Amino acid sequence: MGNGPATLGIDFGTSNSAAGMRIDGSPRLIPMEGGETTLPTAVFFDFDAQQVVYGRAAQSALIGGDEGRYMRALKSLLGTPLMRESRVLLGKRTDFIGIVGRFLAEVKRRAEKETGQSFTHALSGRPVRFHSADADRNAQALVDLRDCYAAAGFEDVRFMPEPEAAALANRAVLEPGDLGLIVDIGGGTSDFTLFRQEGEDAIQILQSHGIRLGGTDFDKELSFGQVMPHLGLGHQIKHAFGDKTHEAPVSIFADLATWQKIPFLYTRETRKAAADLARYAVDPDVFARLVQVLEDELGHDIAFAVEAGKIAANDPAATAPPRIKLGIVEKGLEAELPAALLAASLADMAAQIAEAGLRTVTDAEYAAEDVNRVIFVGGSSLLSVVQDAMRRAFPAAEVHHGAALTAIADGLALASSRAFA
Numbered sequence: 001m002g003n004g005p006a007t008l009g010i011d012f013g014t015s016n017s018a019a020g021m022r023i024d025g026s027p028r029l030i031p032m033e034g035g036e037t038t039l040p041t042a043v044f045f046d047f048d049a050q051q052v053v054y055g056r057a058a059q060s061a062l063i064g065g066d067e068g069r070y071m072r073a074l075k076s077l078l079g080t081p082l083m084r085e086s087r088v089l090l091g092k093r094t095d096f097i098g099i100v101g102r103f104l105a106e107v108k109r110r111a112e113k114e115t116g117q118s119f120t121h122a123l124s125g126r127p128v129r130f131h132s133a134d135a136d137r138n139a140q141a142l143v144d145l146r147d148c149y150a151a152a153g154f155e156d157v158r159f160m161p162e163p164e165a166a167a168l169a170n171r172a173v174l175e176p177g178d179l180g181l182i183v184d185i186g187g188g189t190s191d192f193t194l195f196r197q198e199g200e201d202a203i204q205i206l207q208s209h210g211i212r213l214g215g216t217d218f219d220k221e222l223s224f225g226q227v228m229p230h231l232g233l234g235h236q237i238k239h240a241f242g243d244k245t246h247e248a249p250v251s252i253f254a255d256l257a258t259w260q261k262i263p264f265l266y267t268r269e270t271r272k273a274a275a276d277l278a279r280y281a282v283d284p285d286v287f288a289r290l291v292q293v294l295e296d297e298l299g300h301d302i303a304f305a306v307e308a309g310k311i312a313a314n315d316p317a318a319t320a321p322p323r324i325k326l327g328i329v330e331k332g333l334e335a336e337l338p339a340a341l342l343a344a345s346l347a348d349m350a351a352q353i354a355e356a357g358l359r360t361v362t363d364a365e366y367a368a369e370d371v372n373r374v375i376f377v378g379g380s381s382l383l384s385v386v387q388d389a390m391r392r393a394f395p396a397a398e399v400h401h402g403a404a405l406t407a408i409a410d411g412l413a414l415a416s417s418r419a420f421a
Ligand SMILES: Nc1ncnc2c1ncn2[C@@H]1O[C@H](COP(=O)(O)OP(=O)(O)OP(=O)(O)O)[C@@H](O)[C@H]1O
Pocket: 012, 013, 014, 015, 016, 017, 075, 185, 186, 187, 188, 189, 190, 214, 215, 216, 307, 310, 311, 314, 377, 378, 379, 380, 381, 382, 383, 404, 405
């Protein structure tokens, strides 16, 4: 135990969150949902039951077809004007500060229930950058996140860059003198930290860099490229007069392919726009699917199907040919996703990630060859296309795979006892 206030280490991720504390010098993650130490960063406002559910339960409620509002990738909204736009949910006026606050309060509540102690303070991870280039938005995102922790009932919060936490968690594989690069490819961001291992428990951070690119962007690319054409993207619409045609506008499809935009699509206006497309379409059957997806609110079901397809297509041990299963939209509908197509679809983004990794090193005036350890963490670091791009960029490094989904929470748990000491 440290000598500061009771502090919970929290990894608030785009896709998954986790929390923990330090016990006898080791990180201990706290079970969040039925023994699992990760909690999907998802919230469901259930309109029938008039309650809010979180994590896997939110996912089940959504898939079970309960009437309500499902939200994921909330972290990507930090720093945007949407955070403070007020809306009415379950009869109460709230905004996204309040919604993220409720999620963090739930993490706090579960941690307290599990451990029997109360946590007044939080040590939170933060991406090196929330938004790639925009300094004002990055600063605002941190202000927003701080307000979310306050809304959750924490007296105070301190922040640690996520890759720094991951480096701490991986100290066992490191030797003094190592020049290491932490590569954290998560749901919303890719973060890099170059560090020198100094002693057993001491690392010196030399450089950090991050870009806003992660697994939800991969999902978007795959959904847009492989699924949306089945719903009308790229298909022709007839003009009201004459026999000219034009391509359907992309905006509804772009939003439908984007996790955090989906909840805003189910409006009368979008439904009418889709119905108009179907009415004038050269191939109305394709657009009928779009109409139905908006009517039945199937946007998240599609997004889950895309994510599952991505993970299946990346699995070298998979036996069935990988596909994105869209039976929820129409019986038997599916989009093929062979590994080669997955790699080709994500090649540009993987290259951007590798380039950002290289830049982290060159900005610190080292060469790629100087790096002798690359440590992968984050769920999206499991993708071969990403690993291959990084290996090409750092040919001299020994590659380690940390705990993809929990390394950051482990590091925050380790550091939590001293965060306010
Ligand atoms: N086996 C897998 N293969 C490929 N991608 C995966 C796999 N498992 C999880 N992912 C992807 O990893 C992402 C989640 O990773 P992680 O939990 O590290 O992100 P996060 O911490 O929530 O996000 P961030 O750190 O960007 O805020 C999701 O996009 C998910 O689809």
